[in-house]
Amino acid sequence: MSRLTRRQAVGAVTGAAAGLALAGVATASADDTTPAKNPAKNKGEAAKPKGAGELAPFDEVFQGRRIQGMPADDAAAHAHGHGGHTNGYRVLIDGRELQVMKHGKSGWSSPINHYVRFETPLDAARTAVTSLKGAVVVPFDPTA
Amino acid sequence: MTIRKNQANLTAAEKKAFVDAVLEVKRRGVYDEFVAAHRLRFALDMNTGVYVGHFGPSFLPWHRKFLIDFEKELQKVNWSVSIPYWDWTADNTVASSIWAPDFLGGTGRALDDQVMDGPFAYSAGNWPINIQVDSRPFLARNLAYRVPSLPTRAEVDAALAIPTYDSAPFRDGSAGFRARLEGADGYLSMHNRVHSWVWGQMESSVSPNDPVFWLHHAFVDKLWVDWHKLHPTSAEYLPAGATADVIDLNETMPPWTSTTPQNMLDHTQFYTYA
Numbered sequence: 001m002s003r004l005t006r007r008q009a010v011g012a013v014t015g016a017a018a019g020l021a022l023a024g025v026a027t028a029s030a031d032d033t034t035p036a037k038n039p040a041k042n043k044g045e046a047a048k049p050k051g052a053g054e055l056a057p058f059d060e061v062f063q064g065r066r067i068q069g070m071p072a073d074d075a076a077a078h079a080h081g082h083g084g085h086t087n088g089y090r091v092l093i094d095g096r097e098l099q100v101m102k103h104g105k106s107g108w109s110s111p112i113n114h115y116v117r118f119e120t121p122l123d124a125a126r127t128a129v130t131s132l133k134g135a136v137v138v139p140f141d142p143t144a
Numbered sequence: 145m146t147i148r149k150n151q152a153n154l155t156a157a158e159k160k161a162f163v164d165a166v167l168e169v170k171r172r173g174v175y176d177e178f179v180a181a182h183r184l185r186f187a188l189d190m191n192t193g194v195y196v197g198h199f200g201p202s203f204l205p206w207h208r209k210f211l212i213d214f215e216k217e218l219q220k221v222n223w224s225v226s227i228p229y230w231d232w233t234a235d236n237t238v239a240s241s242i243w244a245p246d247f248l249g250g251t252g253r254a255l256d257d258q259v260m261d262g263p264f265a266y267s268a269g270n271w272p273i274n275i276q277v278d279s280r281p282f283l284a285r286n287l288a289y290r291v292p293s294l295p296t297r298a299e300v301d302a303a304l305a306i307p308t309y310d311s312a313p314f315r316d317g318s319a320g321f322r323a324r325l326e327g328a329d330g331y332l333s334m335h336n337r338v339h340s341w342v343w344g345q346m347e348s349s350v351s352p353n354d355p356v357f358w359l360h361h362a363f364v365d366k367l368w369v370d371w372h373k374l375h376p377t378s379a380e381y382l383p384a385g386a387t388a389d390v391i392d393l394n395e396t397m398p399p400w401t402s403t404t405p406q407n408m409l410d411h412t413q414f415y416t417y418a
C-alpha cells in the first residue's frame with residue numbers, strides 16, 4: 001500500500017498535463033457509423049450487436065472523432081512506449097490513448113467518465129467523445 | 145467551531161466569503177494539489193484494484209478527510225468559512241440558486257460546455273483548469289444532460305433505512321448503506337448520479353475542479369452522519385479487520401500516513417452540520 005503523503009503524491013504528478021491546444025470541435029452525428037447516436041442518452045449501454053465480445057477490436061469515426069480499440073497486453077503496450085496498465089485492451093481517440101480499465105463484473109471505466117461503468121471499451125470510447133466536445137484526451141499514468 | 149450549513153440558507157455575504165476563500169486557495173496553488181490528489185487516488189485505485197477513495201467502504205471516511213483538509217485551507221484564508229452542503233434532493237433543478245452567478249455559476253454553453261458566468265467562468269480569469277484528464281482549460285458543465293434528474297428524497301430515505309454499513313465483498317456492488325449511497329450498486333444513481341448530472345469535470349477523475357464537488361460531498365458526508373443517528377447500534381464502519389485489499393477500520397487510508405476510518409468516525413471534533 002502506498003504511503004505517500006498528499007504533498008509527495010501531488011509533487012509526483014503535477015505538470016504532466018499542461019499546454020495542449022483544443023482540437024477542432026466535433027460535428028455530431030453526420031458521420032456516425034452506428035445506430036448508437038448518443039451513448040450518453042443510452043446510460044452507458046450503447047445499442048450494439050452482441051456476441052462479438054467486449055474485447056473485439058473496433059475502428060470507427062464517431063461524432064467526428066476516430067476511435068480505435070484493440071486487444072493488447074502490457075508487454076506490447078510497453079514496446080509502443082505506453083507504460084502502465086492496459087487491462088488487456090487499448091483505446092485511442094484520434095490517436096491519443098484513453099486509458100480504459102476493467103472492474104470485474106461491473107464493467108469498464110475511463111478517466112473521462114469515472115463515475116459510471118460501461119459494458120464494453122467501445123461504449124467507454126463513444127461516451128468519452130460525447131464528453132470531450134472536441135477536446136483531446138490528456139493521458140495520466142502515475143505508474144509510468 | 146466549524147458549522148457546515150445548507151447552501152440554500154447562506155446569506156449573500158456568506159456565499160461571497162466562501163467563493164472568495166476558494167478563489168484564494170486556488171490562487172495560492174493549493175487548490176490544484178487537491179485536484180491532483182483526487183486524480184492520483186482514482187488512477188491508483190483503478191490500476192491496482194484496491195479501491196480506497198471510491199467503490200469501496202473507505203469511500204466515506206476518505207472523502208471526509210479530504211473535505212476536512214480542504215476546509216482547513218479555506219479557514220487559513222478566512223476562519224469563518226466552512227464548506228456548505230448541497231441537498232440535491234431539494235435544490236434539484238438547473239434554476240436552483242446554487243447555480244446563480246453570485247455563487248457557483250450556471251451550466252455550460254452548447255459549443256463546448258464551458259461555464260460562462262459566475263466567479264469560476266474561464267473569462268473571469270481566476271479559474272484555469274490545470275490538473276486535467278483532457279485539454280479543456282475551462283470549467284465545463286452540462287447540467288441535466290446525461291441524466292435528467294437528481295436523486296430523490298425517497299431514494300435517500302431508502303438508503304438511510306439500510307441498517308448495515310457495508311458487506312462482503314466490500315466492493316462497488318456490495319449490499320449495504322455505503323454502496324447504495326455511493327451509487328455503486330447500479331451506477332447512475334445517488335452520489336455517482338450527481339457527478340454525472342453535473343457533467344464536465346464533475347464526471348471525471350478531476351471532479352474537484354468544479355467547486356460544487358465540495359458541496360456535493362458535504363451532503364454525502366452529512367447523510368453518513370444522519371444514517372448513524374438512525375442506526376446507533378450499527379457499526380459505523382465495516383469491515384472491522386483482516387480483509388485483503390480493503391481498508392479495514394484501523395488501516396491507514398493513503399495518501400495520508402496516519403489517518404484510519406476509525407479516526408474519522410467522530411466528525412464532531414472537526415465540524416457539525418446545521
Ligand SMILES: [Cu+2]
Binds near residue numbers: 182
Ligand atoms: Cu471522489
